[in-house]
Amino acid sequence: MAKEVSVNSILKLMGNRFEFTVIAKSEQEGNKAINAAVDEVRRIESLLTTYNNDSQTSLINTNAGITPVKVDAEVISLIERGNKISEITDGAFDISYGSIDKRLWNFDINMTSLPDPETALASVKLIDYRNVILDKANSTVFLRNRGMRIGFGGIGKGYAADRCKAVLQNLGIENGIVNAAGDLTTWGSQPNGNLWTVGIADPEQTERPFSALNISNMAIATSGNYEKFVTINGKRYSHTIDPKTGLPVSGIKSVSIICPSAELADALATPVTVMGVKVGIELINQIKHVACIVIDDNDRIYTSNNINVI
Numbered sequence: 001m002a003k004e005v006s007v008n009s010i011l012k013l014m015g016n017r018f019e020f021t022v023i024a025k026s027e028q029e030g031n032k033a034i035n036a037a038v039d040e041v042r043r044i045e046s047l048l049t050t051y052n053n054d055s056q057t058s059l060i061n062t063n064a065g066i067t068p069v070k071v072d073a074e075v076i077s078l079i080e081r082g083n084k085i086s087e088i089t090d091g092a093f094d095i096s097y098g099s100i101d102k103r104l105w106n107f108d109i110n111m112t113s114l115p116d117p118e119t120a121l122a123s124v125k126l127i128d129y130r131n132v133i134l135d136k137a138n139s140t141v142f143l144r145n146r147g148m149r150i151g152f153g154g155i156g157k158g159y160a161a162d163r164c165k166a167v168l169q170n171l172g173i174e175n176g177i178v179n180a181a182g183d184l185t186t187w188g189s190q191p192n193g194n195l196w197t198v199g200i201a202d203p204e205q206t207e208r209p210f211s212a213l214n215i216s217n218m219a220i221a222t223s224g225n226y227e228k229f230v231t232i233n234g235k236r237y238s239h240t241i242d243p244k245t246g247l248p249v250s251g252i253k254s255v256s257i258i259c260p261s262a263e264l265a266d267a268l269a270t271p272v273t274v275m276g277v278k279v280g281i282e283l284i285n286q287i288k289h290v291a292c293i294v295i296d297d298n299d300r301i302y303t304s305n306n307i308n309v310i
Contacts, residue, residue, distance in 0.1 A: 004023050007021070007027055009034045013160075016181035018038075019177075020164070022168060022175070022176040024173060030173075040160070044159065048078075056072065063143075064149065076141065079132060081267075092244075095150045095152065099124075100123055100127065111230045112232065114248070117245070121246050124246040154267060159262075161180040162263050175188025186216055186217065187217050197213070217260065220257065237250050253295045255295075260289055272294065277302050290304075291306050
C-alpha cells in the first residue's frame with residue numbers, strides 16, 4: 001500500500017489567507033481535492049461578498065427598506081443561524097453591523113480620542129438583527145429600514161471552513177485542516193496517527209503561540225485586538241465595536257472558542273469580546289460542546305469550565 005502524503009496549499013480567498021492541509025494517497029489527489037475546496041470558497045464568497053454589487057448580500061442591502069430580495073436557501077439558513085447567535089448573545093453579535101458609520105473609526109495613529117457617546121450611539125442606530133426579516137416560504141430577506149446593511153464578516157469565514165471540510169470529506173479525504181484566516185477546523189489525524197497540534201497566538205507576540213492544543217474533529221477561532229487597536233490616554237481599545245453603544249470595547253486582548261463547528265466558533269469569538277470576561281464565560285458555560293480561553297488586558301487567562309473535557 002502506497003504511503004499517504006501531506007499536501008499543503010496557501011492562497012488568498014475572501015480577502016484573507018486560507019491554508020489547506022490534507023492527507024491523500026498522492027499529491028495529485030490532494031491537489032485535486034484542495035482545488036474543489038477552493039472552488040467552494042469562491043462560490044460562497046460570490047454569495048456573501050459586499051464588494052460585488054450583484055451579490056445576493058449586496059442586493060439585500062441595496063433594497064433595504066424597499067422590498068424583499070429572493071436569495072438562495074443557503075443564505076437564508078446562514079442568516080437564521082446568525083440571528084440565533086444574536087439572540088443568545090443579546091445582540092453582541094449582529095449581522096446588520098454593516099450599517100455602522102465607519103468614518104468614526106480608523107484605528108491608526110491619527111485616532112487620538114473617542115467620539116462622544118451620543119455620536120457613537122447614532123452611528124449604530126440601524127443595527128438590529130430583529131429588523132432582518134426572513135420569509136423562508138418565499139426564500140426572501142428584507143431589511144426593514146432604509147440604510148440597513150448586513151455583512152458576514154463575523155461568521156462567513158467559519159462557514160466557508162466548515163463547507164470546505166465537508167467537500168474534502170466527500171472526496172475521501174479522511175484527515176486534514178482548513179485554516180480560514182484563523183478560523184480553523186480539523187478532522188482525522190496526522191500521518192503518524194497523532195492529533196493535529198493547533199497553536200493559540202500570544203497577544204503580545206503573535207508570531208509565537210502561548211499555548212497549543214491537540215485536537216481532532218474540532219474547530220477553533222480567535223478574535224483579538226492585538227492586530228488592530230488604538231491606545232487613548234493609556235487605555236487600549238479594540239477595533240471591535242459594541243453594536244449597542246457604538247464604542248470600541250476594552251478589557252480583553254483575545255478570545256479563542258473551541259467547538260465542533262468553525263462557523264459557531266467564528267460567530268461566538270467576537271461577542272464574548274464585547275460581553276466581557278465574566279458575562280462571556282458565563283454564556284459559554286451554558287453551551288454544550290463549546291469551550292473558550294480568554295486573555296484580558298492584564299494578561300490574565302480565563303477559561304470556561306469544560307476547557308479540559310470537551
